[in-house]
Amino acid sequence: MTSTVERILADGKQAALDGLSQFLRWRSVSTNPSLAGETRDCANWLAEECRRSGLENVQIWETAGHPLVYADWLHAPNAATALIYGHYDVQPPEPLDLWESPPFEATIRDGSLYARGSADDKGQVYMHLVAIRALLQAEGSLPINLKLILEGEEEIGSPHLEPAIEAHLADLSCDLVVISDTSMYGLGQPALNYGLRGLAYFEIGVKGANTDLHSGGFGGAAPNPLQAMVTLLASLKDGHGRITLPGFYDDVRTIPYDERVAIQALGDDEDALRAELGLDALDGEEGYSRLERTWTRPSMDINGIWGGYSGPGSKTVLPANGGAKLSFRLVPDQDPERVAALLEAHLHDNCPPGVRLTVRQLAGSARPWLADRDHPAMAAAGRALERAFGREPVHIRSGGSIPVVTTFDQLLQAPVVMLGVSLPDSHAHAPNERFNLDCFHKGALAAAYLWGELGRPTP
């Protein structure tokens, strides 16, 4: 576990890229039912690749949806056991015309590998296989017991993961969970992520008359469900970027002063972000910096809205119905179910007469997650990242949600370490997704180092 592993990884870079490129060819788009067969083929291929990497006891765990891939290596009797979680499913590639190279043909440009799933999350899953294979090749054994659980439904909210974990609690028991599905702070600057926001997602529907009406004959007499909807949606925020649902902030934990100082010290360049996004101003809750707003404060966004006529020209219609999707990002100690109750009460209380409102919570809720920055496993991951990247990692949080993190935290009673090495501009969920090659190779090294750091007898 030293220079030999480093040399093996250095010599094996092309082979690692070739293997990852094969992984990226599968259109494992979990949300697309017509690709269910190819998603399963991807799982089978991944199981084989686990075997080829030296892992044992490789299994396909069936679910009501896409299957899970399980594998382990458990021959370090006096060492700890770590569980690696990742996912082999990907976001849809659409809109296809914005891709500069085909989304399922990995292409190297400007030091990055471009493909759907390259960063989120196939590249970071494969990085672990590369590290395991190199360690086994170098030493014939691992310094730690490892279990891998690789999911095929992360991008659709992991609807079958929790029951699968519950059904396999003994198989998955571990001292620590390692997840590589997040990004560094920036190029050359590794990071340890200790916080994620939660998520509560809703679809509302508004209905007026039983048919579209002529806006001449009925304008001023029949309720306009779109007017009711925009009024309800507008009522959810004030002019200071605050969410106005009564009681919404009750459970929001105040950021400790030392954490604000640490975030401030990261030196976030808000102007650069603003320019990159083509905006003349950023937005959000007054009194907090951009990083504080997206990491430590809740937010609400309208994700989609529809109703009435949207074709060319004018149509003098008073529409019969409309709808919108909206979602909240939550922070400790907010609870998605309580937010759902607050939202439903507020919207129903304020819906004008004549308009029928439906509020439906969609799948994919996540509780917020906040880890102990001083946990020994976090410190070990920090040393591994520093050795691999030549720079001490910063502590960061993320504005996004990874529901599985709280699921592991609660079901397995094990701390979670986020060893994420993609870059913030990896275009995850967007066209031209990419994984920086340097991050990929150094990430494999960091994973190998991490098992060395943790590979001491269980205390």
Add this chain to the structure above:
Amino acid sequence: MTSTVERILADGKQAALDGLSQFLRWRSVSTNPSLAGETRDCANWLAEECRRSGLENVQIWETAGHPLVYADWLHAPNAATALIYGHYDVQPPEPLDLWESPPFEATIRDGSLYARGSADDKGQVYMHLVAIRALLQAEGSLPINLKLILEGEEEIGSPHLEPAIEAHLADLSCDLVVISDTSMYGLGQPALNYGLRGLAYFEIGVKGANTDLHSGGFGGAAPNPLQAMVTLLASLKDGHGRITLPGFYDDVRTIPYDERVAIQALGDDEDALRAELGLDALDGEEGYSRLERTWTRPSMDINGIWGGYSGPGSKTVLPANGGAKLSFRLVPDQDPERVAALLEAHLHDNCPPGVRLTVRQLAGSARPWLADRDHPAMAAAGRALERAFGREPVHIRSGGSIPVVTTFDQLLQAPVVMLGVSLPDSHAHAPNERFNLDCFHKGALAAAYLWGELGRPTP
């Protein structure tokens, strides 16, 4: 001009329906460019039908869009000249799955003829041709000079009508304009319409960042253009049904007391309407009855709204852009151009930083119109309707807009009489449009009577 015409019309009912059914077969959807050829074919067929009805000097007047059909009969040297206006274009039939019989195959059910355009306006145009043909057959001549101008772009806001009228001012000179494109007060109750609301129609666009963003990473930092849009749209109305644009009501003429009394006397059944529309409450400006609100007070409606994700399930996107269509119905003495200026100023003044707003006024603006209820031509039309329908007409206004009315009023300096005989529940602009057969036949009789009433030597 008496029993003979009545007998000819009575004997010719089936032939009249057959002719109208042919007229209704043409998919003259003016807003649909792929049907431009069929719309022209419809104009040509209509021109032929004018000739077959005994009209002379039949012409197709070209415009930059769909053509106009002109025809006349000018052999009553000592009589007045009336100009009949109507339109042969129709609204799109979509959504097709809601039609109980094909929209372009006229079908008789329950005493009505069902087809797109049956009431609006082909049926009412054809009713005049039936009357003219019967009068010429009965007497060999008409009691009045008649000119017909039949448009193919009414449903898209008559963009080329005004220049065409200006180019043909001498051809179109007349003492009176008769338009049959409105409805009676109810089944068996004819009406004379003396007022129309105006129209100002807008499309707004909102744009945030230069790309869709992940709502986790950017929620609370990047402006959400949909949130800005709903807030702007919500700001246009208060909780009392009033439009909040500063200065919007400055030009709204107060309804005279006697007019309120007359409207009240119509005995509008608001509960029946509410039940028919499947609503638990009507809506609109406080302090006015339903008829007062839709006839004599301005209104504002969102006609369409769009942006972000509207597919199944959840997508955690912070959308880059969105848009909406909205329109105002105006009353005397409001001016569409002034309303446009008020709207643009208000929206731009209130658009939050970080969101770029565009406001575009669409074609089809109309000034409100209000006629003298005591004009002799109105009285003559009242007598004609009473003879045909066996009941004295009531005076009504309409919440809709017919831009051509003010255009004729101003360019030809001739009073306009609205001889409309469709029913309020004719489903104009909606699926299952229909024209009550009794209204159609009695409408032809009323038209014949009207020419007799007016066919006296010009004073």
